Amino acid sequence: MQFASESDHRQWLSAQSALPRGFRVGTTRLSFTPVEVSKPSAMTLTLIVPERPTAAFAALFTRNAFPGAPVLIGRRRLAEPRLGAVVVNNKVSNVCAPGGVEASEALCAAVAAQLGLQPSEVLPSSTGVIGWRLPVEAMLGALPAAVESLQGRSILPAATGIMTTDLYPKIRRVDLGGGAVVGIAKGAGMIEPNLATMLVYILTDLTIGREALRRLLPVAVGDTFNAITIDSDQSTSDTVVALSSGQVDGVAEDAFAEALHQVCRGLAEDVVRNGEGVHHVMRVAVTGAPDIAVARGVGKSVANSPLFQCAVCGNDPNIGRLVCAVGKYLGNAGLGLDLGRCRMSIGGMAVFEGGAFRIDSDTERRLSEYFRQAELYQSAAPDGRGVFKPTISWPPHERAVEIAIDLGVGAAAFTVIGGDRSHEYISENADYRS
Amino acid sequence: MQFASESDHRQWLSAQSALPRGFRVGTTRLSFTPVEVSKPSAMTLTLIVPERPTAAFAALFTRNAFPGAPVLIGRRRLAEPRLGAVVVNNKVSNVCAPGGVEASEALCAAVAAQLGLQPSEVLPSSTGVIGWRLPVEAMLGALPAAVESLQGRSILPAATGIMTTDLYPKIRRVDLGGGAVVGIAKGAGMIEPNLATMLVYILTDLTIGREALRRLLPVAVGDTFNAITIDSDQSTSDTVVALSSGQVDGVAEDAFAEALHQVCRGLAEDVVRNGEGVHHVMRVAVTGAPDIAVARGVGKSVANSPLFQCAVCGNDPNIGRLVCAVGKYLGNAGLGLDLGRCRMSIGGMAVFEGGAFRIDSDTERRLSEYFRQAELYQSAAPDGRGVFKPTISWPPHERAVEIAIDLGVGAAAFTVIGGDRSHEYISENADYRS
Structure with missing residues (x-):
């Protein structure tokens, strides 16, 4: 896909955004001043509500050892018989804040009261600054407006409401058997998920049982969200939730699994494409590995190498850094592989x-041109304080730098998707909270 | 130590630079055009020569699975009875280049012929672009000038000759028992050594046996060079060499070990302080860990977190990212530690x-001020192409951001030394080879 402008892209998003039957979403904005930094801040509160509480829900969470309060609560909710609402806020992630669990539970209780649910039927999610306390009073005050705004037509307000440093909303859909699987994702930084990812909500009206959904979601996540990295920083709040309203019968489990996988794959790539400061997406396909762990490790080592990331950003085919990153992983793994048959190529060109x-010098020139073709945008001159801002608010194309690494020693394969490293990333993150 | 200017720093270096007895060094510059990129390039050739070939030498090399030709040759040289010269070049690292081993051996043979040695008594080292071929003809042509320049007074020309993106030469010395241990280091990027490091040459006139030197060097490297990281990219060329001319007798092995460790510690910190784009050095001291591997893993996870690095660069005490980086490592390690007694502080302030x-908000202010005090330099406005250049060519001070993480579950400890991540790093590495 290619998009010539923001309005082109937003038009395509609108075409994807019809909510599956049996769901409503609502959002509202609010202002608050954090306890920790005396500066006014803004937050969006988003509600995702099935018409009737559903038993068919599944969720995966981060493996970070300091998870946020919503993750702690979310893990408990998995044991509940039904889920009736999801409440999401951006700006503050509610991680290890004093009284964080109590704050999230208070919010769930208020959402439940307004929607006629049990507090335990409400799943909370928070994303944003780690360490700040949730401004519960301000959020409770804003809640009626979010409820008021609930509508069943479009998921786009929710896809927009959960954004933080994302440049644009992310929606993927697959229509199937008279129903649909529709997902949205937030995530642009602190991204190297492990068994979950950033914030992702997948809604379907297709009938699928609770157990089946909980079996299929980890499979779909395995080589999609768990195969991406922007900055190797696995978040404290990673969450993937899937909900079925069960309004459309008769879809085969295989077909559903395929649709679910396709939505996850699309969203995962969207997250990388919209990663903080990403100019180039790179797809690192590792084959010929002795096992999947090695294939994944090599792919991650390349995608997370700061030096290779910088070279890609500069359209500089510095393939020495590619080989260095492969060798770093393999050398440290101490596997003693015979690498005489190892082969690497970029864009199909053997290197x-x-x-x-x-x-x-001819290959060098062609490689550099290939990198340029895959570029999403070029840096604009920084402002007077040396701050770089991305020049796009939509994805102009979906091309990637295709890197193939055949280790030549086995049959296992894994593909990692990552991004490059740019001045825009540094500018975004040197003073993220201001 | 503090230095007010480049000349201040160079004066101090001169005071450190007297060669131990029994060594000479020489350098020369040469021009060449790489086969791979048709652009004129410059290289420095450096010779380090003991007066007589010595059996007392030791070396450690990278564990990268794609080591450079000089590393392959260096490993073989360890079995030789004596070493009579080290020949080092910058600009081209001679890693996986076609015919790379033959090229290095040809250089060794030429050095040997000019100095009256066996080719197997010459140890080669190369650093610089990975992938380019060594310009052997140009190097052989320049060799007589390097031999001509050999002198026994100062190691400073060698410390300068091995530099690549380093902003300044690095020398450390300890005087002991009428002799000295003097070391030099090159290294500013692609730095997360494993069992070795960048290029380091340690010379001593103190008598120490071959076996003792080979026992003591890995110990000295363990918590110095192996405890640092600039960008997590373990080089293909990491090498540490130690040589004794054996001209001063009577030093105790304990005292020698201590001096060796002190030289390694100083150089390792110098390498980080002069890391590509480094504005802040950070010292991450992990205590209370169940074992050293966990302590080291937590320290590396913090020092290598792109998001925490950016926050430190921006003098932004975004401690959420500190906790995230600790939790990322511990969560993935799957140790199930009880972290209720975990305690983290920055500059002695509990966070x-x-x-x-x-x-x-008061703690936030004090932390931000503390970061500012530890800053080595501030960015200057970028040039018209958005390229940032460091504003210093000397280390103004040796302060670091002191981060203490007490896991509270065991007795093991490890301290990692790393740097922050800045626009200067991106500018340096987006088009490093041009």
């Missing part, structure tokens, strides 16, 4: 074979 | 205790 580089 | 953050 390493038989233990040596295969480059000359 | 996390009893499972929750301890911050308010």
Whole structure:
């Protein structure tokens, strides 16, 4: 897909955004002043509400050892018979804040009271600054407006409401058997999920049992959200939730699994494409590995190498750094593999074979041109304080730098999707909270 | 130590630079055009020569699975009875280049011929662009000038000759028992050594046996060079070499070990302080860990977190990212530690205790001021192409951001030294080879 402008992209999003039957979403904005930093801040509160509480829900969470309060509560909610609402806020992630669990539970209780639910039927999610306290009073005050805004037509307000440093909303849909699987994602930084990811909500009207959904979601996540990285920083709040309203019968489990996987794959790539400061998406396909852990490790080592990331950003095919990153992982793993048959290519052009580089000045030129073709945007001059801002608010295309690494020693394969490293990333994160 | 200017710092370096007895160094510059990129480039050739070939030498090398040709040759040299010279070049690292081993051996043979040695008595080292071929003809042509320049007074020309993106030369010395241990280091990027490091040459006139030197060097490297990281990219060329000319007798092995450790510690910190784009050094001291691997893993996770690095660069005490980086490692390690007694502080100020953050707007202000005090330099406005250049060519001070993490579950400890992440790093590495 290619998009010529923001309005082009938003038009496509609108076409994707019809809510599956049996769901409503609502959002509202509110202002508050954090206890920790005396500066006025703004937050969006988003509600996702099935018409009737559903037993068919599944969720996966981060493995970070300091998870947020909503993750702690979410894990408990998995044991509840039904889920009746999801309440999401951006700006403050409610991680390890004093009284954080109590704050989230108070919010759930208020949502339940307004929607006629039990507090335990409400799942909370929070994303944003780690360490700040949730401004519960301000959120409770804003809640009626969020309830008031609930509507069943479009998921777009929710996809927009959960954004933080994202440049644009992310929606993917698959229509199937008279129903649909529709997902939204938030995530642009602190992204290297492990068994879950950023914030993702997947809604379907297709009938699928609770157990089946809980079996299929981890499979779909395995090589989609768990295969991406922006900055190797696995968040404290990663959450993927899937809900079925069960209004459309008769879809086969295989077909549903495929649709679910497709939605997860699309969203995962969207998250990387919209990663903080990302100019190039890179797809690192590792094959010929002795097992999947090694294939994944090599792919992650390349995608997370700061030096290779910088080279890609500069359209500089510095393939020495590619080989260094592969060798770093393999050397530290101490596997003693025979790498004589290892082969690496970029955009189909062989760059390493038989233990040596295969480059000359012509290959260098063609590689550099290939990098340029895959670029999402070029940096604009920084402002007077040296701050770089992205020049786009939509994805102009979906091309990636395709890197293939065949280790030549086994049959296992894994593909990692990552981004490059730019001045825009530094500018975004050197003073993120201001 | 503090230095008010480049000349201040160079004066101090000169005072450190007297060569131990029995060594000479020489350098020369040469021009060449790489096969891979048709642009004129410059290289420095450096010779380090003991007066007589010595059996007392030791070396450690990278664990990267794609090591450079000089590393492959260096490993073989460890079995040789004596070492008579080290030849080092910058600009081209000679890693996986076609015919790379033959090129390095040809250089060793030429050095040997000019100095009256066996080729197997010459140890080669190369650093610089990975993938390019060594310009052997140009190097052989320049060799006589390097031999001509050999002198026994100062190690400073060698410390300068091995530099690549380093802003300043690095020398550390300890005087002991009428002799000295003097070391130099090159390294500013692609730095997270494993069992070795960048390029480091340690010379001593103190008598120490071959076996003792080979026993003591890995110990000295363990918590110095192996405890640092600039960008988590473990190089293909990491090498540490130690040589004794054996001209001063009577030093105790304990005292020698201590001096060796002190030189390694100083150089390791110098490498981080002069890391590419580093504005702040951070010292991450992890205590209370169940074992050293966990302590090291937590320290590395913090020092290598792109988001925490950016926050430190911006003088922004975003401690949520500190906790996230600790939790990322511990969660993935799957140790199930009880972290109720975990405690974190920055500059002695407690920020996390009893499972929750301890911050308010006053603490935030004091932390930010503390970060500012530890800053080595501030960014200057970028040039018209948005390129940032460091504003210093000397280390103004040796202060670091002191981060203490007490896991509260065991007795093991490890301290990692790292740097922050700045626009200067991106500018340096987006088009490093041009």
